[in-house]
Amino acid sequence: MNWLTDFIRPRIRSLVPQKEVPDNLWTKCPSCEGMLFHRDLDEALNVCYHCGHHMRITVKKRLGMLFDNGTYETLELPKVPFDPLKFKDRKKYADRLRDAQAKTNLKEAITLAKGTICGQKTVIAAFNFSFMGGSMGAGVGEAIVRAAEEAVASGSALVVIPSSGGARMQEGMLSLVQMPRSIIAVEMVKEARLPYIVLLTDPTTGGVSASFAMVGDIHLAEPGAMIGFAGRRVIEETVREVLPENFQTAEYLLEHGIVDQVVPRAELPETIGRILGLLMDKSACCSDTGKTKKTRKTGTAQA
Amino acid sequence: MSQLDFEKPILELEGKIAELRHVSGGSEVNIADEISRMQAKAARLLEQAYGKLTPAQKVQIARHQERPHFKDYIEKLIDDFTPLAGDRAFAEDYALPGGLGRFKGYPCVIIGHEKGHDTESRIKHNFGMARPEGYRKAQRLLSMASHFQLPVITLVDTAGAYPGRGAEERGQSEAIAKSIESCLRADVPIISIIVGEGGSGGAIAIAVADRVYMLEHSIYSVISPEGCASILWRSATHAEEAATALKLTAQDLKALDLIDGIIDEPVGGAHRHKDQTIANVGKTIEAALAELTPWDTNSLKQARRSKFLAYGRNFQA
Ligand SMILES: [Zn+2]
Numbered sequence: 001m002n003w004l005t006d007f008i009r010p011r012i013r014s015l016v017p018q019k020e021v022p023d024n025l026w027t028k029c030p031s032c033e034g035m036l037f038h039r040d041l042d043e044a045l046n047v048c049y050h051c052g053h054h055m056r057i058t059v060k061k062r063l064g065m066l067f068d069n070g071t072y073e074t075l076e077l078p079k080v081p082f083d084p085l086k087f088k089d090r091k092k093y094a095d096r097l098r099d100a101q102a103k104t105n106l107k108e109a110i111t112l113a114k115g116t117i118c119g120q121k122t123v124i125a126a127f128n129f130s131f132m133g134g135s136m137g138a139g140v141g142e143a144i145v146r147a148a149e150e151a152v153a154s155g156s157a158l159v160v161i162p163s164s165g166g167a168r169m170q171e172g173m174l175s176l177v178q179m180p181r182s183i184i185a186v187e188m189v190k191e192a193r194l195p196y197i198v199l200l201t202d203p204t205t206g207g208v209s210a211s212f213a214m215v216g217d218i219h220l221a222e223p224g225a226m227i228g229f230a231g232r233r234v235i236e237e238t239v240r241e242v243l244p245e246n247f248q249t250a251e252y253l254l255e256h257g258i259v260d261q262v263v264p265r266a267e268l269p270e271t272i273g274r275i276l277g278l279l280m281d282k283s284a285c286c287s288d289t290g291k292t293k294k295t296r297k298t299g300t301a302q303a
Numbered sequence: 304m305s306q307l308d309f310e311k312p313i314l315e316l317e318g319k320i321a322e323l324r325h326v327s328g329g330s331e332v333n334i335a336d337e338i339s340r341m342q343a344k345a346a347r348l349l350e351q352a353y354g355k356l357t358p359a360q361k362v363q364i365a366r367h368q369e370r371p372h373f374k375d376y377i378e379k380l381i382d383d384f385t386p387l388a389g390d391r392a393f394a395e396d397y398a399l400p401g402g403l404g405r406f407k408g409y410p411c412v413i414i415g416h417e418k419g420h421d422t423e424s425r426i427k428h429n430f431g432m433a434r435p436e437g438y439r440k441a442q443r444l445l446s447m448a449s450h451f452q453l454p455v456i457t458l459v460d461t462a463g464a465y466p467g468r469g470a471e472e473r474g475q476s477e478a479i480a481k482s483i484e485s486c487l488r489a490d491v492p493i494i495s496i497i498v499g500e501g502g503s504g505g506a507i508a509i510a511v512a513d514r515v516y517m518l519e520h521s522i523y524s525v526i527s528p529e530g531c532a533s534i535l536w537r538s539a540t541h542a543e544e545a546a547t548a549l550k551l552t553a554q555d556l557k558a559l560d561l562i563d564g565i566i567d568e569p570v571g572g573a574h575r576h577k578d579q580t581i582a583n584v585g586k587t588i589e590a591a592l593a594e595l596t597p598w599d600t601n602s603l604k605q606a607r608r609s610k611f612l613a614y615g616r617n618f619q620a
Pocket of ligand 1: 029
């Protein structure tokens with residue numbers, strides 16, 4: 001019985017082989033199989049311009065498209081114990097961690113940044129799925145606490161963008177306690193009456209979905225994102241229930257009242273900005289923000 | 304699985320003793336001698352086996368069907384127990400019963416997983432795997448506890464939250480997350496005991512407490528060893544290694560400072576000594592309550608937060 005993180009492996013397997021080779025100028029859409037020219041795909045924010053399928057996007061690109069003018073400051077990640085359990089399966093966790101760091105050029109499965117969205121001060125904590133499936137251990141949990149502290153200290157909104165298979169089991173119970181720890185972080189932001197928005201992206205499952213990701217003031221989701229507690233395969237295999245094809249998709253969750261809106265990627269900056277304005281900017285006239293909104297550049301290129 | 308494989312020689316011996324007793328019926332002294340010799344041997348074997356339990360063996364014991372369940376703890380420790388049902392929205396969840404009662408005379412709220420004790424009750428209680436309704440009822444009881452300033456006792460014993468279509472559709476993740484949030488917001492002391500299996504999110508949903516204790520042979524883990532093995536070793540046959548690597552025993556977790564204490568089980572485990580085990584749990588709850596009473600709401604909540612925020616921060620990097 002392994003419904004927490006069982007689905008990470010198949011998902012990684014299905015996603016990693018996608019070619020990221022720059023000299024291959026064409027990519028095939030995994031949904032409609034249409035051919036996509038890499039520069040056009042990049043401009044379309046990794047959304048298939050034939051069928052609208054949302055592919056994963058790097059954190060760098062994500063932050064660049066969300067923050068005003070593509071400018072933001074990254075925050076240093078807090079230090080946490082490296083491989084606290086000295087965990088070893090067929091491979092040492094310490095080696096897996098080092099490999100992930102080398103492969104992604106990142107320290108952990110999360111990146112923290114601050115800047116403004118439609119003029120509203122915002123701290124973003126964005127998950128890197130390519131780093132061990134975006135799994136949450138002490139490093140990720142501590143980073144969410146750090147993001148919350150920064151939001152409170154600077155009077156910013158907090159936006160967390162999960163893309164994670166769940167808890168990082170190589171950290172054992174230390175990863176499970178990140179569920180309450182990340183919710184404590186959210187509590188700090190809520191007590192300061194600052195907005196906490198969750199942008200659910202593909203995938204958000206297991207211990208990540210059952211913690212900070214489900215206690216947002218606002219839950220937004222990207223089209224087609226897989227969001228749920230137990231993996232589809234686990235449900236099919238252990239309970240043998242028949243599941244609808246769109247089970248656990250963002251659209252399915254919208255229907256079941258779990259997310260507020262499903263928002264196409266290109267509309268995210270405007271939507272998040274508008275919500276933050278409504279929640280944070282109490283001045284009667286918002287025509288200024290309206291203008292900022294229209295003239296703001298989506299700075300994917302310079303990020 | 305009412306027999307543990309490592310206990311087989313002991314169980315065989317115990318069987319023989321029972322047989323001898325049966326046939327001896329007041330005959331020669333040497334049979335009585337033989338019986339007491341075998342009894343001593345059985346006790347020695349038990350002591351040996353329980354003195355060096357592996358994590359995988361502890362997993363088996365933690366899941367043993369004869370271990371005391373929620374119902375047994377209520378019967379022995381709680382007076383005036385008054386079960387409270389339902390999440391006021393969808394259903395009652397028999398996997399996660401709760402209610403009001405008196406512990407040593409003191410009124411409190413009790414919530415816990417119930418796995419059931421025979422086929423019929425196991426099905427009724429869904430093998431202790433709660434659905435969103437269970438966690439929403441927990442939220443309701445936690446806020447009622449705050450309202451009436453009653454301490455909360457939670458007893459954890461679940462393989463995990465139920466993975467099913469309906470559970471997903473009704474927001475299993477949200478229900479668990481909000482249950483954790485409710486624990487953090489509670490204005491009253493919460494004491495949690497892992498009495499059997501502490502299975503991932505479905506367990507911690509009701510175990511974000513001021514004091515967290517584990518029974519000596521209980522387990523608490525982010526994932527089952529079988530699940531972990533099938534992902535990381537690509538085969539569930541490596542569950543024993545996974546059980547060790549996950550550091551899921553009470554002893555491991557105490558050493559990692561992730562729980563507050565271990566409650567002794569008599570030699571041979573809770574499944575052999577229900578009453579003694581339940582009494583030990585009662586003593587621990589009593590001591591914890593004495594420590595936490597009276598309470599100042601704000602400092603209590605602050606201390607609970609600090610306690611969880613401290614997890615992992617003192618490890619050597
Ligand atoms: Zn397509």
